[in-house]
Amino acid sequence: YGEVETSNDQKSWDSAGNASLARYDGGESLVVHTGEHRNRYWRLRIYNGDDQPVNVRGARFLGLERILKFEFAGSGAMLYYGNKSASPPVYDLARRLANSGPKEVPVTAVTLGPEQANPGYRPPPPPVVPWTERMPGLLYSILALVIGILGFFTWRLIQSMSKGNS
16 A cells, blocks of 8 residues: 655645455556645655565656636636635626537637736735723623622612511
């Protein structure tokens, strides 16, 4: 068995998947199972025990191709990315392409320009902290005062009830 690790700096490695090794008459097979990762460096660790050494001569990485389709992919189109808390967009392009019938939809390949900061981005306002968390001493002081007042009225009630019974 084996383990796949990925890293961007070759110093800190994160687990990315596992591997299985099979030997059979006439050859051997190494299959690696991993999710999608975008790190630069990959490392395969094979835990072979005291079996014959494994001769790994190469590797082939397979992944999904990512394609973006825009209805108006021309000059002036902007692609914004990187906001992990943004809700996913809702596009009607897939529905429109499906309803367009069997005709071939023209595809034009475009390349991205240099990465730029979004000039319209405004950072979200800082979260509002309730006054109970900003001034816990005041909360506990008010709580102690209320308990004291309730205790005083309870004591007065007990005193008046004991005088009425005697």
